[in-house]
Amino acid sequence: MALIDRCGYHKLCEAILKTERILKDVIRLGTLRPLVGATSIMLNICLIGAGGVGTCAAYVLEKSSRCHVTAVLRSNYAVVQEEGFDIDSIDHGEVRGWKPYKVVPSLSSATTNQPYDFIVITTKAIPELITSLIPDLKPLITPQKTSIVLIQNGLDIERPFASAFPDTPILSGLSMIGSRTTSPRTVFQEDPDQLRIGPYYHHTDSLPKSTQLDAARLFVETYSAGLSDTKSGAECILAEDIIAARWRKLLWNGSFNTICAVTRMSVGEVLSSPGRQTLLEPAMREIAAIGTAAGYRDTVSEDVVQFLLHDTPETSPFRPSMLVHLEKGQPLELDVILGAPLRVARERGLNTPVLSQVYELLNVVQWHLLRRQKAGE
Secondary structure, three states, X not given: OOOXXXXXXXXXXXXXXXXXXXXXXXXXXXXXXXOOOOOOOOEEEEEEOOOHHXXXXXXXXXXXXXXXXXXXXXXXXXXXXXXXXXXXXOOOEEXXXXXXXXXXXXXXXXXXXXXXXXXXXXXXXXXXXXXXXHHHHHHHOOOOOOEXXXXXXXXOOOHHHHHHOOOOXXXXXXXXXEEEEEEOOEEEEEEXXXXXXXXXXXXXXXXXXHXXXXXXXXXXHHHHHHOOOOOOOOEEEEEOOHHHHHHHHHHHHHHHHHHHHHHOOOHHHHHOOOHHHHHHHHHHHHHHHHHHHOOOOOOOOHHHHHHHHHOOOOOOOOOOHHHHHHXXXXXXXXXXXXXXXXXXXXHOOOOOHHHHHHHHHHHHHHHHHHHHHHOOO
């Protein structure tokens, strides 16, 4: 299998993972201990959002032989139902014609007599999408049984779900996989599956922390079983502080991802342009200042900023997700990647001239993209 841009996305993920190891005393990764008898019965999982990340996640979960996955597909339902997925993966090799245990065309058709143990959401974290999604989830959630797993980018993605489902464990997932769809039924994965899962503790007066942590451990154990025969470095780890991990990834996403979209330039082009000094580095330091004010100083320290800047090659042709979505005319994950940290900055009285300007520019672009999407263009 030919792999593309080994000095691009691979280096970026490697940089984030290296900072995780550097900060091991701050970001403690939980030691996974088996849940006795927890996986003796096949788990029932519903997955929403079968793009590059979601399709790979569904495949790994079913490969564990510990669960059945119902995948909710929309525009690609007919072709996947007929022909299955083709996956070219650094973790799993060439997979042809693979189908999840069940594929359905809508959430309403995902209802089942057997309650779901997990609902895994891998869609883009766009407020308008989440607002319409939450009411449709309610028939799929069984109290004291179902947990929600969010494998999405950004900050504060968990709050709408915790508010809507106060008695349901919310697991927050941070993926550093390099995967993308190349057609409605084909997925290309060029970098190992690196997944961090942690409980988003909420409503602990009625939902004990131990219950939320056990749900996270069960999901990590199941996902890890699906990666057990890979030799690429793929792993799923229980993160004790998943919010700190989000701030760490946001340091890169909030700067590189957004500025590449504004300039319509690749990572390497931005790094080798005058914008490195005038836009990129100031933006990253503004995010670091916000993260510090939010209580994550060590996670976003100047050492980490320098590490991310200098470990990313100026020759990289990598085009981050926000730029790719813009080029495809798709809505951007603007609110969770940039809007959320800017709200934190306003609450703490921080000045963010570069990030604020980048946000306003992309907000106009987002308005245009959503308007076109609503019009069916």
